[in-house]
Amino acid sequence: MSTSTQRTTDAVLDYDDVVAAYDPVMGLEVHVELHTNTKMFCGCPTAFGAEPNTQVCPVCLGLPGALPVVNAVAVESAIRIGLALNCEIASWCRFARKNYFYPDMPKNFQTSQYDEPIAFNGWLDVEVPAESGEGTEVFRVEIERAHMEEDTGKSTHVGGATGRIHGATHSLVDYNRAGIPLIEIVTKPILGAGERAPEVARAYVAGLRDLLKALDVSDVRMEQGSMRCDVNLSLMPKGADRFGTRSETKNVNSLRSVERAVRYEMCRHGAVLQGGGSIVQETRHWHEDTGVTTSGREKSDADDYRYFPEPDLVPVAPPREWVEQLRTTLPEPPAERRKRLQSDWGFSDLEMRDVVNAGLVELIQETVVAGASPAAARKWWSGEIARRANAEGQDVPTYAAVLGVTPRHVVELESLVTSGRLNDSMARQVWEGVLAGEGTPTEVSDARGLELVQDSGALEAAVDEVIAANPDIADKIRDGKVQAVGALIGQVMKTMKGQADASAVRELIIAKLT
Amino acid sequence: MTSSDLIRRTAAELADLLTAGEVSSRELTEAHLERVSAVDERIHAYLHVDAEGALAAAADVDRRRAAGESLPAAAGVPIAVKDVLTTKGLPTTCGSRILEGWIPPYDATVVRRLKEAGLPILGKTNMDEFAMGSSTEHSAYGPTRNPWDLERIPGGSGGGSAAAVGSFQAPWAIGTDTGGSIRQPAAVTGTVGTKPTYGGVSRYGLVALASSLDQAGPCTRTVLDAALLHEIIGGHDPMDSTSIADPLPPVVEAARRADVSGMRIGIVRELTGEGFQAGVQQRFDEAVAHLVDAGAEVVEVSCPSFTYALATYYLILPSEASSNLAKFDAMRYGMRVWPEGAPDASAEQVMAATRDAGFGDEVKRRIILGTYALSSGYYDAYYGSAQKVRRLIANEFAAAFTRADVLISPTAPTTAFRFGDKLDDPMAMYLNDIATIPANLAGLPGISVPSGLAPEDGLPTGFQVLAPAMADDRLYAVGAALEARLLAEWAAPLLDGAPDVTSLPMPAAATKEDAR
Structure with a gap:
């Protein structure tokens, strides 16, 4: 039994020392809520954020006598996910009951799949930084299985300081979530990632997220819990062939946390093993704020869920023709699609990687479709708005949606630049106005009076004035020191209050002095 | 009439x-x-x-x-x-x-x-x-x-x-x-x-x-x-x-x-x-x-x-029943019993006290049988074999x-x-x-x-x-x-030969309820 002090002050080994002495073995279990209109086994709606216990019926409340009926759309989604993960699809499989008591589980068993998953034996290729340190390379994550199950209700523990059950005075349960269709995707043990294990884990979850989004089967919103990751991790001494004891870190709910949790657990395991101790097989909680895990309940292989085939449901036996038909509905794999888009857009590897990491691929694609150049789309979406979204802890698409900023705004902004109405620095000011909610780019530039001066008379007068005021510099330029022109351009722009096209100013000055 | x-x-x-x-x-x-x-x-x-x-x-x-x-x-x-x-x-x-x-x-x-x-x-x-x-x-x-x-x-x-x-x-x-x-x-x-x-x-x-x-x-x-x-x-x-x-x-x-x-x-x-x-x-x-x-x-x-039907039945039935009856846990409906001397009882303690008080002996017997038959290590011998005989x-x-x-x-x-x-x-x-x-x-x-x-x-x-x-x-x-x-x-229908219930003496009070 671990003491409370050990729980909060686990020793950690330096990461470099860990990877020098040990090989990490990871197993990632990802739960994905499908965004079907109705629940897994009843007709209740699945909308997120509804008043607690308003989306319930006898079936998902597990009332005596109620019976489940499988949601055919969920089965279809499960098969499509399986196919996209290069899995075999079972020609016949059953649901099973996983029996354990918990107040947020209405029947005190979860209807899940056990030894007969709908999809099994697949893989997902993910891109990670190359071992050489230059560029990226593909790392193949083997998929053990993808199976269907129902979500549980959601417990809220009230009255305690931490929101956890310890110290709470009472608990509330919302059964709206009970019965939401889930797909659990389980990897085979991920070996050989070495020091890149945290990045591999992150890249896998990110890759899975992109794939599920492309399949349009889930909202895959980690912050809303529609995609949740459990990280199993163990270390074995370099060269060993037997896995070490694993810990299971639950509910790691952002990409960044996946990476950090793997790294932290590696360091914690490393410290225990280095000190001659042994790892306790247990569930651990990830703390986003402090970046550590703490011990949950001890878990052992003796945990007995008394699985048996669900007698209230008939087997799922998808006809081969249906499976093959579903195969034709699969979207282009995200990795291939990214390659194609990178080539279409003419982005460098580095540019594309940044765009992918920032989650901007879809937004840029929409913006290009709406009429912008790829370069402009990348420029505006990865600039100021990305900085702000990051500060808010949100991804750009979500943040843009909150602000009401759309691809059409980028298209409009770019056209204001290409038509010569705005220069770059003015366009940045206009974009700030758009982000501040002042309106469309045209409205902002009108309201702020931002427009390049098209009147050549005014510009010429300003140039003449500046040349007259700086005879020394003008002489230098006349003598052929063209680089001195910059000093004059700056003064002209100042006189023009920035509302001039700098290249036009340059040409005008040179024309007058040479 | x-x-x-x-x-x-x-x-x-x-x-x-x-x-x-x-x-x-x-x-x-x-x-x-x-x-x-x-x-x-x-x-x-x-x-x-x-x-x-x-x-x-x-x-x-x-x-x-x-x-x-x-x-x-x-x-x-x-x-x-x-x-x-x-x-x-x-x-x-x-x-x-x-x-x-x-x-x-x-x-x-x-x-x-x-x-x-x-x-x-x-x-x-x-x-x-x-x-x-x-x-x-x-x-x-x-x-x-x-x-x-x-x-x-x-x-x-x-x-x-x-x-x-x-x-x-x-x-x-x-x-x-x-x-x-x-x-x-x-x-x-x-x-x-x-x-x-x-x-x-x-x-x-x-x-x-x-x-x-x-x-x-x-x-x-x-x-x-x-x-x-x-x-x-x-x-x-x-x-x-x-x-x-x-x-x-x-x-x-x-x-x-x-x-x-x-x-x-x-x-x-x-x-x-x-x-x-x-x-x-x-x-x-x-x-x-x-x-x-x-x-x-x-x-x-x-x-x-x-010949094996009874044995088969008494493995399959309790197994399914032990799971089907798990929902009776005092959380959402039915009886709720607070364990004695435990004002701060946990949900699990309330579940246990309620199930102990709410289920009769035969129900408990079958829940225990079924829980056992489904347990890891016993599943194949009991539930698994029963399914084969079935x-x-x-x-x-x-x-x-x-x-x-x-x-x-x-x-x-x-x-x-x-x-x-x-x-x-x-x-x-x-x-x-x-x-x-x-x-x-x-x-x-x-x-x-x-x-x-x-x-x-x-x-x-x-x-x-x-x-x-x-x-x-x-x-x-x-x-x-x-x-x-x-x-x-x-x-005449067989039931015509049954005694007139209203003429029968009231049976001795021997119901479970009375016995309590």
Whole structure:
């Protein structure tokens, strides 16, 4: 039994020392809520954020006598996910009951799949930084299985300081979530990632997220819990062939946390093993704020869920023709699609990687479709708005949606630049106005009076004035020191209050002095 | 027509009287409610009587009939429902303390179909707790008494429905049969009971004992009534995944034709002879002779695996039950018991205290058995092996049905036993279902029809007919043919020979409830 002090002050080994002495073995279990209109086994709606216990019926409340009926759309989604993960699809499989008591589980068993998953034996290729340190390379994550199950209700523990059950005075349960269709995707043990294990884990979850989004089967919103990751991790001494004891870190709910949790657990395991101790097989909680895990309940292989085939449901036996038909509905794999888009857009590897990491691929694609150049789309979406979204802890698409900023705004902004109405620095000011909610780019530039001066008379007068005021510099330029022109351009722009096209100013000055 | 005449009529006759306008549903319903008031103190067939609801439903049928609406054939004939089916707005306890006071917010599909057919629901009938038992002695609310002898069991688990029908407190009733809970009570009360093909009647709203075995069906006094009720409640239900999509076989037509000429009836060697009471066996043999007389051909079949049916059943049933009954945890409905001396009890402690107080011994026994049988390390030996034997039993049935159109046996090995006789010996209690269990394991339909009274004790005996899945019509053909022959022999229905319940002395207070 671990003491409370050990729980909060686990020793950690330096990461470099860990990877020098040990090989990490990871197993990632990802739960994905499908965004079907109705629940897994009843007709209740699945909308997120509804008043607690308003989306319930006898079936998902597990009332005596109620019976489940499988949601055919969920089965279809499960098969499509399986196919996209290069899995075999079972020609016949059953649901099973996983029996354990918990107040947020209405029947005190979860209807899940056990030894007969709908999809099994697949893989997902993910891109990670190359071992050489230059560029990226593909790392193949083997998929053990993808199976269907129902979500549980959601417990809220009230009255305690931490929101956890310890110290709470009472608990509330919302059964709206009970019965939401889930797909659990389980990897085979991920070996050989070495020091890149945290990045591999992150890249896998990110890759899975992109794939599920492309399949349009889930909202895959980690912050809303529609995609949740459990990280199993163990270390074995370099060269060993037997896995070490694993810990299971639950509910790691952002990409960044996946990476950090793997790294932290590696360091914690490393410290225990280095000190001659042994790892306790247990569930651990990830703390986003402090970046550590703490011990949950001890878990052992003796945990007995008394699985048996669900007698209230008939087997799922998808006809081969249906499976093959579903195969034709699969979207282009995200990795291939990214390659194609990178080539279409003419982005460098580095540019594309940044765009992918920032989650901007879809937004840029929409913006290009709406009429912008790829370069402009990348420029505006990865600039100021990305900085702000990051500060808010949100991804750009979500943040843009909150602000009401759309691809059409980028298209409009770019056209204001290409038509010569705005220069770059003015366009940045206009974009700030758009982000501040002042309106469309045209409205902002009108309201702020931002427009390049098209009147050549005014510009010429300003140039003449500046040349007259700086005879020394003008002489230098006349003598052929063209680089001195910059000093004059700056003064002209100042006189023009920035509302001039700098290249036009340059040409005008040179024309007058040479 | 007096009310005592009315209550002795069959449901089919009552339907005709209603259609002819000779009686109103209100009169019929009142007559049965009066009978309940007069005799149920002695029988205890009902756990809950819904006079108000039944009379309102009756008035509605009468109003619609008066308005010239075309109504379902049996509209207005009242019915009783086993307390294991959910009824919106009416208590549903399953004979258990743990559900005391629970009012379901929804109707079982069977109940909905009864209502759609215009059948006023008189009330909910007594049963062994969660349908676990063969005597109703395991009801938390005290046992039901056999109308033939108040010191004897009415069978179980559906003793309440059988006794209600047998004591004329309802023309017909709904039962459920997991291992014989419709057929065995029918046999020992001199009534008719059918367990339809698994999937033939929706289980939606039937509080599950063992999901793969449970099936609701009719409890009646005649074979035709059983067929009529079967037709009302049967047929596909999208709310039950295990419900069969094919149309119901022509059960009513088969009951009316009562034709067994040329039919091959198979006597199952393992379900007769040794272990069967002499008078039960005698009445069975006589019944066979009647069927031969009616043109049937007798063959003998052997199904050796049936020897293991009881063991198989008592692994599969507790396994499923242990999981099905997990939901009774005090969190959302039903009883809640706070553990003593634990003001800050956790949810788990409340669950444990409630389940300890709310479940009776037989329920606990089966939950423990099932939990054990499903445990890792034991699963293959127990649950896994049981599933294999279950398959063997189904295979042997299939083989037997290549040689016979129906299979027959006595329904129960003995007539009704006395209260307490088998309460301390679970195995003896379980053996009562030896002949009925195989059909549940294979999902096949079966019927029990009265075959007379055992000479040695003057108590009813039952004759069981089993048929292939979705050949329920054959049950009715054989049952009705036998019934017609026996009625001709007896000159009056068997139940006419039962004692007048109102004249019997009040039994000694020996109900569980009183004993507490």
